Amino acid sequence: MKLYPALSLFTLVAATPALAQPVPDGSAVGDDSIVVTASRVTDEAREIGSTVTVVTEEALARNQIIFVKDALLDVPGVVVSTDRPGANTSVSIRGSDNDEALWLIDGIELGDPSSTSTQYSPEHLTAADISRIEVLRGNQSSLYGSDAIGGVVNIITRRASEEGLSVSAQAEYGAYDTLNGGASVLGKSGPVDFRLTATGYRHDGPSLSDPATANPPGSVSEDDEYWRYGFSGRAGLAATDTLSFQAIGFWLDAFSDLDGTTTDNLNTVKKREYALAGQGSFRSTDGKLKADLTASRYVARRLYFGTSNLPEGDLYKGTKDALRLAVRWGGEGPISIAAGGEMEWEKTDQVTNYSGNLGEKIDTKSAYAEVALRPIDGLTLTGAARIDDNSRFGSFDTYRGTIAYAFGPAKLRASYGTGAKAPGLYQLFDPTYGNPDLGVQTSKGGDVGIDLAIAGGLEAELTYFFGSKRNEIVFDGSIAPYGGYTQYGRTRARGIEAGLVARPLPWLTLRQTYTYIDHETDEDQTGGYIDSGRPKSIATSSVTLTPIERASLTARIRFRDGDESGYGGDTEAYTILDLLTSYGITEKIEVYGRVTNVTDAQYQVSYGKNALGASAYGGVRVRF
Template sequence: MRHLLLSTAALLAAALPVLAQEAATALPETIVTATRVPTALERVPASITIITRQQIEERGHATLAEALSAVPGLRLAPSGGPGQQASVFLRGNSSRSVLVLLDGVPLNDPSEANGAFNFGNDLLFDVERIEVLRGPASSLYGSAAVGGVVNLVTRRAASRPFAPYGELAGGTQGTVRGGLGATGTIGAFDYLASANGLRTDGFNATARRFRNTLNERDGLQAGALALRLGWTPMEGTRVEGTLRYRQNRFDLDSVPRDDPNSTGDDRRLMGQLRAETRLLDGLWTTGFRVAFTQDRRAYVNLPDARSTASTRDHYRGERLGFDWGNTLRLPGLGFATDGALNFGVTHAREEVFSLAGNTPFQTRVNAAQDSTAGHIALQYRLWNRMDVTAGLRHDAVGSFTGATTWRAGVVYHVPELGARLRASGGSGFNAPSLFQRFGTIGTAFRGNPNLRPERSLGYELGGELDLPLFGRPDFATLGATWFQSRVRDLIIFQGTSVANVDRANLQGVELTLAVRPAPWLSAELGWTITDATDARTRRPLPRRPEHVISATARLTPLPGLVIAPQLQFTGRSPEGPFASYRDDGTSFTTERRNKTGTLFNITASYVVREGITAFVEGRNLGNSRWEPVNGFQTPGRSLLVGTRFGF
């Protein structure tokens, strides 16, 4: 495996200058997640994927999990359909090592036992774009940003007084999806309000291969409300308030047998108030934010013919955060231009109350902790072709630990060849969750208040090359990135508690190819090769497949018609002992590998008239029964027909 990674990276590095005879540079796209300073995408020394609102609609992505499925370096592991648990492994890092933001506000639920985010819950109706930063980002965002950051950016207000938008769709499995919203600007004030929902009977999440399956469907009822009010009294000064509420009610299955009356209710309320102004003729931008999240989860399993047991589990997690951020535009220094210094202080308090299970194995957590951090980052452009960044942050978590993290990177532009070369490195840390520190399970388990944070050190080297061919200046863009990371002090269950005992070695290659052979045709191909192993045992880590390949295309054969097919291949992935099941429902006591899986989706949309679009979405058209997580089957074939409008 290691030889394959090194050989592939070396081959691509050698091929880049050979393939380029002349080149055209792609139009820059501005992002904020990677540096906290609005920066053109091509000048950021990090691996970034941007999913725009146009792509969300043309590809038929209704949920966050669907939208992330084709991101290079990212492996999605859902345990069922929409609303069910879905984990993300970014560059082989654990699912608790990905930080999720909404307009910069952390969304990871403090009451989740490992601090991981559930990617199966969120709908995208009010989301304008998704920015995915791969690689350690703790120097910017602190704990949990070991593998990377996913930032959801909500829709912006329209410049006119009233701009409505919405959609309505229905299809197989009793699915109905709809939403209605409006934005506008009236003088110095602007607003956004939206409501959306999804209802479906769904599919049976438990694999059909199990001999004792009931084949009962696991449905979902999901809804979300969003409201944002903004005030811009003068140029460069803005005050904005946001509220967002989401609630999902869903059926649950267990493995290896169905559970006909197990249900869940997952709610989140998020709000923020932020103010920002420019000082010193725009050289200094300073802003303050106060934000909160409240997560409520409840799971109920009543007695049935298969089991007389009854459980009612409740989880409550809250976070209150304060953030003071600044950007100072720096003067040029001859060969150094476009300088910016970003610095700030953040403080957050997390509280958790959980009560789950029945005695004598009842799980309890009732705890809180504070964290305070200061961060600083510097960026400059040198000789008008090299962009450099460096950042440092120190986090003090509770009274038990502190962590200092860093990140540095460089992008070197070769416009003569249409090439961009990137190199970066950084450290990360992941504080233990409140359950890991203070949780109890009857008398059989006690958390470890003396846990240390998980820590990582990672590097990446890569680049992109624009290829003009057949008379088209933007015919193709070829990309390759090699990454490596070492993670230590991993937290695992040990005996009747948890301890920092494990280490992991992660490395891989992300290969991308975007082709634009004709004005009516474009396609993207991504291939991620990952080698993730336990540093002590040398065994592969569970649920990290060696190969993930995704292919997407955009065809416009007629004016107003867009056809967007998507093909996803996931290679074999290991499962730990007792996590793999035979067809009769018994578990294997040794490590196994999940089989490969291929999914094919396609969405077609047609502009009926200006502002009105009709669409058809087909999912898993091959009706694959692939199990992304052993025992949990991917949803079957489905079709949705609808219309959306926006004026």
Template sequence: MRRILLVFTALSAPVWAQQAIPDTIVTGTRVPVAMERVPAATSIITRADIEDFGYRTLADALATVPGVRVVPQGGPGALTSGFFRGTNSRHVQVLIDGIAANDPSDPNNAFNFGSLMLAGVERVEVLRGPASALYGSSAIGGVVNIVTRRAPADKQAEVFGSVAGGSQNTFRADGGVSGTVGDFDYLAMGQSLATSGYNITPQRLQPHRPETDGYRGVASSMRLGWNPLPNTRIEGTLRFQQSNFGLDGFLADDPNYSAEERRWAGQIRGGTRLFDAWTTGLRVGASNDRRRYANQADNFSSATAYDLYRGNRNVVDWGNQVRLPDLGGWGGDGALGFGYNYVHETSNSASGSAPYRSSVNASQDSHAGFVNLQYRVLQRLDLSAGGRVDNTAGFGGAATYRLGAVYELPEYRARLRSALGTGFAAPSLFQRYGITGSGFRGNPNLLPERSSSWEVGGDMDIPAFGQPRFLTATATYFQSWFRNLINANSSFTSYVNVERANIQGVELGLTARVSPYVELRGAYTWTLALDSATHSRLLRRPENLWSLSGRITPIPRLTIAPEILFVGRSPDYVYDNLGQFSQATQVKGGTTANLVVSYRVQERISVFMEARNLGNIRYEPTSGYVIPGTTILFGTRFTL
């Protein structure tokens, strides 16, 4: 994984990068510049990373990103939360090709990081820290932009794919075809993954009834692009995914509890460059999420359930970028961005059993305008500033801003960075309009959750042994304050804005390029997340996270990619061996080791072995659920 830095903490929209107008960005305004010139802490997970380290889901790929804590609550496909810099999982905005993918029908408007398969993904861009000034609601803790695969510009037809199988009856396959013909380019692909899985319920819980939670998932995607004129492009994309997987009851195995999740999303976008200085683009997109959870009575429990969640989102984005004139020796490389965003969301859901069945049938509209500016001053100092105003029907406007600076020290091969900004997260449709049979009602008068944050850091390249970048060291200190956080009231009859939190932390990274054949990377994150009223630590936020990984090529064509992940102790509600609630206390962390070995048989054909959790460590990332055991796959990958 390597860092990518774009102006004003912006994530690029790389679909344009290999086309006629590389600087056109459609969602918000994002001006690509050199990686040394941006104040934001960002990371990129490339297609090579996904293949070399054997990442199957988005949760796998995010596990080594500094400041990110991934918490699964079950086997493959089950709910997996992502805590960015100690914030709640709902405080992360996830984009797929620039379109928001957080589920409107989720009670917290959150994204399930364990459900997205990565075979059709070109790269994953991760921004840490508030980005509401560009991406609006939910971008308090960070943004994840998932960029799907696209066609090569120099081939009329390219066939690609992979197939693998191994332990737990696991079978994985993907394949597709893409190319460029004249002014048109196309891509069509599909993927599937099936496994019998593991028993995720800890053996310590009694009575213990071993029962594995299997998974079956399929996904397909299509892309069609047209370049009718120089510096002009029109493109359409369509993506579908369905997952079926087993679930367990609360703190107990349940052989008849299952889930089905479906999602499709599509968009049409176009852009052009005018007068050689102004780039403008328009995007129209739509998505649909449908989740069904069903439980039938069995020999162990008479409980039944049928929960159905349906969410829709329609989006219109208009983005512009104007390149500004140079100011002589005082300033240059200036750009002004501005645009408009409209979102319509609906949720029609029902869950639980009588008399406690809950439901929501509601919709809301949001409008936003944004502007940002960047300039390079005196050839050393990059300054950026931006703001955005969101207006959501029912609770009015929310204004956010972000300021940043990078000062380059070429004499020391170093850069100093600083940034400050604000963020907000709108209440979900369930939090505003949800109803339960127990008398609980949503609160339509809820205010957005708000945050203020700042960070300071830097990076330095250290030469040695004839290499100008033998070592690269990075360090960032961050601090955030949160107010108006949403929680249930004291009588548990509705939601109110009552909570406050204070979070601070340090992110450290070190890359050692020992030789052309050995690259080693390490990352460490220290986080202290506190409830401002009680000064107690927030649940499921470990103070310490470590990761070590590397790429080793001992002989030509052979690549060995080890990875070690360490999660420290974290506070959580603990349940004893009989499934009874005990208290909030420290839950033990754990260390997992992964290994991928690949060999390039021919120029475009490779064979590989993927092993995850080599030590078969079964620690509980959250009380009541253990991580999957050892999985080993063998397979081949090709491009023709």
């Protein structure tokens, strides 16, 4: 097992001639690709100086992805805290915390102001009707504000582009009485288009707490149910050749068990969340001027039930409202300019027996500008700056610069920027743990890398990254009487992200991703950095065979280093094997199946949490 990261990297280097850059799992970013997340002044992949991975609709289907978090397991630089459906999920980008990654769905900014720090928990988010997922890594505060120190996850859903009506559906059954299904309708008639999707999922266990680390031994036995169902949709109107409107939204309801780290308990949580947005867009006839105005709302409501909660449940409700204007001018000439403004209102309502009641608000006004310069053919320079005016902390500014030079099938790129993260309402004002004296934490960092895209044969990426944070907000258990939030210490991270997609034969595709992260902390600000114990090496290798038309077979190996930074204990390094297959009976009907953790390996992604053993699933997809 310990040899796996070295072997993976050797395979990558041996197969990639001098130039390497990963765009894993069918996510090619060739010269004609569009990347909407990485810049406000350009969406041409060859001009992007940031590190971005695109997970395509084809990749989601081939890997039989049900939950979005599972698609991120194979993205370089990303660490996900669980691979189990429904379990509380944190996503770390380049060593960042979960609250330092910004999530977007079709331009709607997600984030729960009633959580510990305004952040998004993606455990219930399914991959149904997603067209692509763009993962932008590194400091992005100059473009996206306070919650984007680590990076951005932007989800773009499907939209009808052809006249007529289409219907698709999926149904699946498998281990632990898992039932998963959904259906969607897409339609377009002249200037009007729409999509409506319904999804559902449930399973009956096993225990969330791992019997292998139970305390006392043998005390963990109950199965832990999980279910979720939801709806999503969008509707658009092309009012004129230059003006269009659309409405977007989703709603979901979910139920999860909440075992302790090493014990069973009867605690549960019900979560309901929804988001909606309206957008108006203007595009000049020559394509040089673009303007978008978006108004959005995201609401998350959590009810916790247990022996220490209110009989009706402890309530945490967060609301995030936003109004955003983005304007861009310039085409393929020597200069492009983008500017915009945002207003954001955050509110939390908390009624609990656990830590007291809370009702607080905060708002932020922001303005940004970005410019792109193209002094010679193939070279693009961008610079961005932003100022945020917070109703509690005053103003703070961030900046970012990138360079991209594309030549032939290769692109050299580099970026550097600063970030800022404001504390959340819970951290500031919770009656038991809050600290109203907290301030803004800051970060800086960058990366250098190379991308390679040879049509039909090879796609690769290699990146070196570095970053640091100051004045981090942490929970200190020594603060009387129950612990609380304070601000001290520093962290720094550096590492390598790599990926490869090779197609040496028409029926054979090889994929490889690898991440190495060196993460260190200096809690007392003395300059004595020590290793934080987080996983250092993460890798995925896969081989896909397509022996006949409409048939595929994939063998996938995932490796992850041990984790010594988690609460309660350390996890060991592990390697798991999955097998996936699919066959299109016709162009409209496909059957598929997978066996995960084929060898029934015993492992923990996070200490004390029970991963699933060998599991088999089968399903059918229909589209007409």
